[in-house]
Amino acid sequence: MTVPKISLRGVTKSFGPKQVLRGIDLDVATGESVVVIGGSGTGKSVLLKCILGLMEPDAGSIKIDGEETTRLGDAERNRVMRKFGMLFQGGALFDSLRVWQNVAFGPIQSDGMAPARAREVAIEKLANVGLGPDIAELFPSELSGGMQKRVALARAIAREPEIIFFDEPTTGLDPIMADVINELVVKCVSALGATAVSITHDMASARKIGHRIAMLYDGKLIWQGPVGEIDHCGNPHVEQFIHGRAEGPIQMQVRKL
Amino acid sequence: MTIPVITQLGRMVLALMATIGAVSAFAGRAVQQTVRPPYFKAQIARQMLEIGYYSLPVVGLTAIFTGMVLALQSYTGFARFSAESAIPNVVVVSLTRELGPVLAGLMVAGRVGAAMAAEIGTMRVTEQIDALKTLSTDPFKYLVAPRLIAGVVTLPMLVLIADIIGVLGGYLVGVYKLDFNDATYLRNTIEFLQFQDVFSGLVKAAVFGFLITLMGCYHGYTSRGGAQGVGLATTNAVVSASILILTANYFITEAFFAR
Ligand SMILES: Nc1ncnc2c1ncn2[C@@H]1O[C@H](COP(=O)(O)OP(=O)(O)O)[C@@H](O)[C@H]1O
Ligand SMILES: [Mg+2]
Numbered sequence: 142m143t144v145p146k147i148s149l150r151g152v153t154k155s156f157g158p159k160q161v162l163r164g165i166d167l168d169v170a171t172g173e174s175v176v177v178i179g180g181s182g183t184g185k186s187v188l189l190k191c192i193l194g195l196m197e198p199d200a201g202s203i204k205i206d207g208e209e210t211t212r213l214g215d216a217e218r219n220r221v222m223r224k225f226g227m228l229f230q231g232g233a234l235f236d237s238l239r240v241w242q243n244v245a246f247g248p249i250q251s252d253g254m255a256p257a258r259a260r261e262v263a264i265e266k267l268a269n270v271g272l273g274p275d276i277a278e279l280f281p282s283e284l285s286g287g288m289q290k291r292v293a294l295a296r297a298i299a300r301e302p303e304i305i306f307f308d309e310p311t312t313g314l315d316p317i318m319a320d321v322i323n324e325l326v327v328k329c330v331s332a333l334g335a336t337a338v339s340i341t342h343d344m345a346s347a348r349k350i351g352h353r354i355a356m357l358y359d360g361k362l363i364w365q366g367p368v369g370e371i372d373h374c375g376n377p378h379v380e381q382f383i384h385g386r387a388e389g390p391i392q393m394q395v396r397k398l
Numbered sequence: 399m400t401i402p403v404i405t406q407l408g409r410m411v412l413a414l415m416a417t418i419g420a421v422s423a424f425a426g427r428a429v430q431q432t433v434r435p436p437y438f439k440a441q442i443a444r445q446m447l448e449i450g451y452y453s454l455p456v457v458g459l460t461a462i463f464t465g466m467v468l469a470l471q472s473y474t475g476f477a478r479f480s481a482e483s484a485i486p487n488v489v490v491v492s493l494t495r496e497l498g499p500v501l502a503g504l505m506v507a508g509r510v511g512a513a514m515a516a517e518i519g520t521m522r523v524t525e526q527i528d529a530l531k532t533l534s535t536d537p538f539k540y541l542v543a544p545r546l547i548a549g550v551v552t553l554p555m556l557v558l559i560a561d562i563i564g565v566l567g568g569y570l571v572g573v574y575k576l577d578f579n580d581a582t583y584l585r586n587t588i589e590f591l592q593f594q595d596v597f598s599g600l601v602k603a604a605v606f607g608f609l610i611t612l613m614g615c616y617h618g619y620t621s622r623g624g625a626q627g628v629g630l631a632t633t634n635a636v637v638s639a640s641i642l643i644l645t646a647n648y649f650i651t652e653a654f655f656a657r
Binding site (some may be wrong): 231 | 517520521524525526529531532533534535536540607
């Protein structure tokens, strides 16, 4: 039996009285692409941040390549972090740095690459996501939303990570740009041979990016299975979500005004 | 009736203790990263420019008017017992020991402390700090340490310049308004000035530089909840830095001059 790239058991996380994750079990094999779907505010981003070590889970085990990573020291955490690339929900580009400096940040600051060489690498990564060298000197605030997402994607892949996380890569983009980003995500992941975990509530994106889909609801992964099975999975929560119906077992908490 | 008041008071004390604990832990981690290489030299240079160079106009203006008003006020006081000749000395001692560092500190707290809290706070709420970590860069090393170093190094230089400009302000009023002889004014300024006067002011400046940047970084780093949270962080950075400056000022003065 091969060791899964990422393995979660019983991961829980609360903020004060609010239980966001109530026991997550998930295995992701090397080279696999898993998409986590779920409503807004269900804890999808929190789940990724726990795996990355940006948040400490309250309980449970998170193994990367079979190594337990909860409660690691700073140096150990840095070593494990080197395996990851992350595309943040809002892009999280450094707005005081130019586009190429954003992309080259990891190679220069953490891997000690010479700036001139890192700039070449950055231009190459920008080309991989369909951006020309002319935008390299711009600041992130001078770019459109779709271009920012692409720069963020270029930054996430710049260190050629073994594992890439995508937090809502298509949210806030028009359908055509969303599809462009989906294709880039698929292309980048397969080019690197990386393991990927993506978060989305956009079903078109989930179907395109994922090999496997898992649905997060009420702090648990209530369904997991191959993409092809999701349309006849027989789970009423999943069916309500993928068809986007207001009526069903998932009750939106809409406060009466 | 009295019990809710006591409960309230107890809660406030507990909250204060918790904050002091959190700030101390933050400061400890920051200082640790500050003394340990590697150093982000470009970041330090940028912050020194921000804290020192761009604060020159506002600190210079504060200093010159303070020096001028000191000369004027001490004249109206000292003329009553014919001690006008002490004016140059009063001006320079007040400036170097107290007003130079304190006023420059308060000005820089308003200018730089607020800007730091806003910048780091925005980085926090837009996940740029998380992004730094995923790129294996310690935010304490990259964001906090360069600001602390720049604050501690730059503020004494700024205060030294403020001292000189302030003395110049006193000189202008003394010579052109109060009819001092210019050579006498300068001689009286320098003659009774002690090394201790200037040195204690520069020590104060270094401590204030640390406090201002620490408060800016701490409130920015711990801010949460979008634009409103960043706004609150900015206010808190300025208010807490100002209070700490005035408090520290007393204790440093006591350490230097209490007999
Ligand atoms: N740092 C935090 N402090 C307190 N609550 C948080 C924090 N981060 C997330 N939460 C809460 O956890 C819940 C899940 O958030 P999130 O994972 O961002 O949702 P989403 O599934 O939309 O990505 C939300 O209700 C949010 O308020
Ligand atoms: Mg999210």
